Every structure is written in structure tokens, then in C-alpha cells.
Amino acid sequence: MGLAPLHREILGCTRCVEVGYLQQAAPVLSGYPDNRIMLIGQAPGAVEAVRRLPFQGRSRKVLMGWLMRGGFSSEAQIRRQVYMTSITKCFPGKGTGGGDRRPSRAEVDLCRSHLDRQLALVKPELLILVGGLAHDRFLPGRQLDALVGRLFDLTGREVRSRERVRPLVVPLPHPSGASRWLNAVQNRLLLEQALRRLRPVARSLLDGQLVGA
Numbered sequence: 001m002g003l004a005p006l007h008r009e010i011l012g013c014t015r016c017v018e019v020g021y022l023q024q025a026a027p028v029l030s031g032y033p034d035n036r037i038m039l040i041g042q043a044p045g046a047v048e049a050v051r052r053l054p055f056q057g058r059s060r061k062v063l064m065g066w067l068m069r070g071g072f073s074s075e076a077q078i079r080r081q082v083y084m085t086s087i088t089k090c091f092p093g094k095g096t097g098g099g100d101r102r103p104s105r106a107e108v109d110l111c112r113s114h115l116d117r118q119l120a121l122v123k124p125e126l127l128i129l130v131g132g133l134a135h136d137r138f139l140p141g142r143q144l145d146a147l148v149g150r151l152f153d154l155t156g157r158e159v160r161s162r163e164r165v166r167p168l169v170v171p172l173p174h175p176s177g178a179s180r181w182l183n184a185v186q187n188r189l190l191l192e193q194a195l196r197r198l199r200p201v202a203r204s205l206l207d208g209q210l211v212g213a
């Protein structure tokens with residue numbers, strides 16, 4: 001199956017409605033078959049669900065700013081060159097604390113095959129993980145401050161900055177502002193380190209060169 005039929009299938013998915021997890025399904029993703037970079041977030045928010053595009057709400061500006069410090073030149077370039085998807089693909093609704101509800105383990109499992117097939121088709125060379133659910137899927141059991149600022153391979157092994165691995169995995173915090181993690185100076189320094197290490201990798205891929213961190 002090619003990417004277009006897979007996208008049609010995912011965009012038409014109503015599994016979570018059928019089993020009663022969601023009242024409404026509005027799957028969100030964006031990307032092109034030639035994308036070499038994939039970004040995986042947690043789940044779309046309310047604005048994304050209406051526009052059916054990733055990172056449209058309040059986290060958009062923060063994420064775009066991070067990625068531009070990480071080697072991209074513009075939001076237009078990011079949206080053309082980065083395949084954007086999420087662990088679950090529909091807005092999960094609001095949680096009790098006022099922020100978006102964190103999708104349950106059952107919802108993550110139900111949506112898992114979509115992401116597996118996206119990964120198999122896109123075969124990204126750089127995988128940017130945004131937020132806790134994405135970290136849990138690929139780098140489980142680790143605190144944020146043991147992830148952000150470091151580079152990994154898909155087995156979870158930390159890799160050296162010049163090691164050549166595909167995909168290279170770069171964890172970032174979630175840009176929504178819901179977490180207080182970035183309030184701490186030392187954590188902001190970790191984010192800076194992550195963006196500094198992302199930059200040459202992103203640039204080399206955008207320039208069509210081989211990956212080397």
C-alpha cells in the first residue's frame with residue numbers, strides 16, 4: 001500500500017467511536033512520501049481537529065520556534081519537509097484539569113497499527129518525539145531530563161553525536177505549555193542542547209546529504 005491509500009484509511013478511521021472511547025473521530029496527520037523527517041506528537045488538540053492539520057493551536061508557535069532553532073528555515077519548510085503525526089490521531093477531548101485529556105492505554109493500542117504502518121512506509125531517517133506519550137512508545141521508563149538533549153537509536157540506545165544511525169531519535173518536551181518542566185533553568189538548557197544537536201542532522205537531511213549527527 002502507498003502513502004495516499006494509507007492516509008485515506010487513517011483519515012476514515014472510527015475505531016474509537018465504535019468502541020465508545022470517543023464521541024467523534026477526526027484523525028489528523030500531514031506529510032508527503034518524500035519526507036525523511038517524522039515528528040510524532042501525543043494527540044491533536046481541538047483546533048487541529050477542526051482544521052484537520054497538526055500543530056495549529058497554541059503549541060504551534062512554540063514548536064515552530066524550536067524547530068527553526070533546530071535547523072529549519074521557516075514554518076512552510078517544516079510543513080513540507082516534516083511528516084507530522086501523533087500517537088493517537090483524534091482529539092481526545094478535555095481532561096479534568098482543563099487541558100487536553102491524555103489518551104488511555106487502550107486508545108493508544110487501538111491506534112498503534114496506524115503509526116506502525118506510517119513508520120514502515122515513510123521510513124524516516126530522523127524521528128522527533130514530542131511529549132510523554134511519544135517518549136513512552138519509543139523510549140519507555142525514562143524521565144524527561146534523561147531524554148531531552150540526548151540522541152538515541154530506535155532500540156533506545158543512546159548514540160554519540162557523530163554516530164550514523166537511522167532513524168536518529170530526538171526527544172523534545174511537549175510545546176503546549178501544560179507542563180512546568182521548562183520552568184526550570186537546567187531543563188531549558190537541556191532543550192537548547194537538544195536543538196543544537198538536532199540542527200546539523202536536520203540541515204544535512206534538508207540539504208539532501210547523508211545523516212550524521
Ligand code: SF4
Binds near residue numbers: 014016
Ligand atoms: S484515535 Fe486512532 S484508532 Fe481512534 S478513531 Fe482516531 S485514528 Fe482511529
